[in-house]
Amino acid sequence: MSTNTKTLSSNYSGEDDSELRRGQWILEEDSLLIQYIERHGEGQWNLLAKRSGLRRTGKSCRLRWLNYLKPDVKRGNLSPEEQLLILDLHSKMGNRWSKIARYLPGRTDNEIKNYWRTRVHKQARHLNIDTKSREFQNMIRCYWMPRLKQKIGRETSISSAVLNQNPTISQPRENNTFQHFTATISPPPQILVQEEINMSGTMYNLDVEKQNTEADYCRSSFIFPSEPMDMSKTAQFPECPPFYCGDNNGYDMESFNLQESVSADSAPNFPGNSAGDCYVAENNWFDSDFFM
DNA sequence: AATAGCCCCAACCGCCTACAA
């Protein structure tokens, strides 16, 4: 859904000048905003709203610019790597969308929040689990993230195979290879150093207010076995362990299917319950340092 | 083909904190 395709509405020029406009932005408004920012820069949003000729609140102008018009805003579906990073960062930061967004260049806090509320909450709904519950968070860590890693690993091996078969093709340094992703993703600038977290072999300094129990929990060995992560092992992942892999809806989100796979009641048990621990441990899916 | 229902997401609101004047 792009509001960029909208054109001047019939009643736009005829509206009462004293009234603030609301709702979808139109091309003319976008142009006005862009031109004003090109001349005067960002900031002073209330002043901008008055002087630019836009009949919008400063806040609305700011949101429109930051979430949509700013040149470096990335459009389109989140890659598996981005999804994985969101899931991981959310497990550490909680709903600190803007902070999470700093680790995903070009993605906005609103986009990440929408992703979380639509895709992730959807899974929780299907499983009849509260997203704030430990069960759901462990579901994400034990199944969802591994599946994303598996997907990333598959893509990597496929692209490698293609390259091997076509040695004349020059290898692009694309972000759809997990190795490249982990090697190049950089911590956001100007982040306060409060906590160091080793993520994918890179030390990140996360501005985490609370040293919450989730972060501690993430480090627990039964969630992340202690053996070093070997991406080649992703091929050993069960193709569809208790998951239903359909319903992609054009996104990379793997879905859980309550009926066919696992329900909240029958799910492998989580912390404090050995069944789930064993399941993960036996498959040895993670490395304890991989996302920490 | 029509339409009802669902999904996604841009945009909004209200509240909050931080900071400068």
Next chain:
DNA sequence: GTTGTAGGCGGTTGGGGCTAT
């Protein structure tokens, strides 16, 4: 201490597109 502004967060809304019937 007060006020105004910017920015962040959580929740919500509404429109457009898609899908199932």
